[in-house]
Amino acid sequence: MPFMTESTEPNSQPKTDIKTAREKLKRIVDDNSFSELDRNLLPINILRFPGYDEKLKKARASSSENEAVISGFAAINKQPCIILIFEPLFMMGSMGSVVGEKITRAFELAIKKKLPVITITASGGARMQEGVYSLMQMSKTASAVYRHSQQGLLYISVLSNPTLGGVTASFASLGDIVIAEENAQIGFTGKRIIEETTRTKLSDDFQSARFIKEHGFADMVAQEEDLRPILAKLLQLHA
Amino acid sequence: MTAIEKSLKLIRHKDRPNAVDYINHIFPDFVELCGDRLSGDDPSVVGGIASFLGRPVTVIGQVKGRTLEENIKYNFSMNRPEGYRKTLRLMKQAEKFHRPVICFVDTVGAYPGIEAEENGQHIAIANNLMLMMNLQVPIISVLIGDGGSGGALALCAANEIAALENAVLSVISPKACANILWKDSSRDIEAAQMLKMTANDLKSMRIIDEVILETNQGAHDNPFIVAENIRMYLEKCLNKYKNMPVKKLVELRNEKFRKIGEYATASEL
Numbered sequence: 001m002p003f004m005t006e007s008t009e010p011n012s013q014p015k016t017d018i019k020t021a022r023e024k025l026k027r028i029v030d031d032n033s034f035s036e037l038d039r040n041l042l043p044i045n046i047l048r049f050p051g052y053d054e055k056l057k058k059a060r061a062s063s064s065e066n067e068a069v070i071s072g073f074a075a076i077n078k079q080p081c082i083i084l085i086f087e088p089l090f091m092m093g094s095m096g097s098v099v100g101e102k103i104t105r106a107f108e109l110a111i112k113k114k115l116p117v118i119t120i121t122a123s124g125g126a127r128m129q130e131g132v133y134s135l136m137q138m139s140k141t142a143s144a145v146y147r148h149s150q151q152g153l154l155y156i157s158v159l160s161n162p163t164l165g166g167v168t169a170s171f172a173s174l175g176d177i178v179i180a181e182e183n184a185q186i187g188f189t190g191k192r193i194i195e196e197t198t199r200t201k202l203s204d205d206f207q208s209a210r211f212i213k214e215h216g217f218a219d220m221v222a223q224e225e226d227l228r229p230i231l232a233k234l235l236q237l238h239a
Numbered sequence: 240m241t242a243i244e245k246s247l248k249l250i251r252h253k254d255r256p257n258a259v260d261y262i263n264h265i266f267p268d269f270v271e272l273c274g275d276r277l278s279g280d281d282p283s284v285v286g287g288i289a290s291f292l293g294r295p296v297t298v299i300g301q302v303k304g305r306t307l308e309e310n311i312k313y314n315f316s317m318n319r320p321e322g323y324r325k326t327l328r329l330m331k332q333a334e335k336f337h338r339p340v341i342c343f344v345d346t347v348g349a350y351p352g353i354e355a356e357e358n359g360q361h362i363a364i365a366n367n368l369m370l371m372m373n374l375q376v377p378i379i380s381v382l383i384g385d386g387g388s389g390g391a392l393a394l395c396a397a398n399e400i401a402a403l404e405n406a407v408l409s410v411i412s413p414k415a416c417a418n419i420l421w422k423d424s425s426r427d428i429e430a431a432q433m434l435k436m437t438a439n440d441l442k443s444m445r446i447i448d449e450v451i452l453e454t455n456q457g458a459h460d461n462p463f464i465v466a467e468n469i470r471m472y473l474e475k476c477l478n479k480y481k482n483m484p485v486k487k488l489v490e491l492r493n494e495k496f497r498k499i500g501e502y503a504t505a506s507e508l
Contacts, residue, residue, distance in 0.1 A: 039505075041504055049433055098502045101502055133444070135410040142365060169361045188351075188356060188360040189356065193351050217361075217362055
């Protein structure tokens with residue numbers, strides 16, 4: 001009987017060349033338009049989970065970030081928005097209290113400023129080391145999306161490699177428009193766990209961006225280099 | 240024996256009462272309603288309507304089996320997307336008829352299967368999390384046994400959440416956690432200890448509002464008393480929300496989750 005239900009660690013390393021979330025962000029938003037929010041929010045080892053402090057230290061060193069998501073004001077082709085991008089080098093982009101809080105604050109600020117929100121996720125899911133606090137960030141972020149949506153504001157979700165578990169099962173699936181990035185693995189349960197549970201070898205296509213679109217869970221599949229023009233167009237159509 | 244060891248032992252006890260037992264006891268006139276009106280019916284989630292305190296309510300429960308036959312029927316309590324969609328359909332129906340929603344949470348987790356992925360397990364859960372936030376009637380959730388991650392959370396976007404004394408809620412199953420930490424899933428008790436997932440842990444972290452007592456030997460020892468304790472809790476909650484304006488009800492539900500999270504800000508360090 002399987003007990004593992006959600007992936008907290010993706011099965012494979014991102015297939016694309018290693019580059020940081022900030023570099024990716026730079027290619028999407030207008031030059032010098034990004035103004036970061038909530039960089040001062042820092043994770044704490046609230047459960048005194050063994051090894052978490054060291055993991056955080058390593059994550060900070062390898063990613064040069066304070067946490068797994070970067071949020072801020074930006075413009076794309078001169079159209080203002082609030083944008084969030086996940087840094088998978090920081091503990092596989094997992095969502096704990098800080099990530100949940102930053103997402104929630106970003107949506108709340110967007111409500112106040114009447115701005116669209118764009119999220120670019122790359123996450124293994126909820127962060128195990130913060131236990132049930134991480135789990136509850138799923139509800140918290142879903143509530144933030146709902147309140148933003150109630151105001152008639154636009155939310156575009158871009159699913160990058162990989163987007164799994166507690167992140168696909170909360171805010172990232174709730175966009176008005178969902179874009180699956182080419183080469184992304186997208187799903188709820190990680191592939192390896194499904195293979196173990198069902199004792200089946202899954203095809204390479206399973207949970208691919210195309211698979212996600214074919215099953216009706218994304219509006220389109222996009223290459224990374226096309227994200228900027230697509231997002232610009234979509235923002236313009238909702239201006 | 241530590242608290243978590245005791246809890247895990249008791250929630251896996253072969254005679255532990257499940258959602259169907261509590262529903263039968265607390266809601267004797269329960270009428271089951273089936274199907275998600277889209278692609279199927281997931282028997283691992285039972286839903287329907289009944290009267291409570293002289294008024295109609297919608298009741299939903301994730302069901303754990305006790306025999307092999309039941310376990311197959313209830314898919315070892317692992318719900319499929321059709322199951323989550325059924326719960327949402329029944330909640331929207333409850334909203335239409337202005338009746339409160341009562342959820343019994345008991346799942347090892349959402350089903351990690353091929354069809355579940357193909358049918359949008361992630362979207363089914365996400366939709367529950369979001370649309371329950373806006374539901375215009377009170378939602379009360381009671382954790383009665385296993386609380387496996389997102390699959391359990393999908394029935395927890397409630398105004399009030401209680402847990403039976405030995406019920407648990409966790410971001411990851413202890414076995415999976417042990418497997419990641421030590422590549423040894425037999426160390427699940429150790430992992431469970433670290434995850435702080437007992438009812439009392441959840442209460443002290445303010446994730447849940449109340450712990451409902453079981454009997455000393457666990458709920459199977461005297462299911463009648465435990466069902467009565469749940470009934471009294473539900474009565475108290477429904478009375479609390481009976482005359483509350485809808486807007487306030489929804490606001491309070493959203494605020495409840497808004498507050499959850501522990502972090503530092505740089506100036507504090």
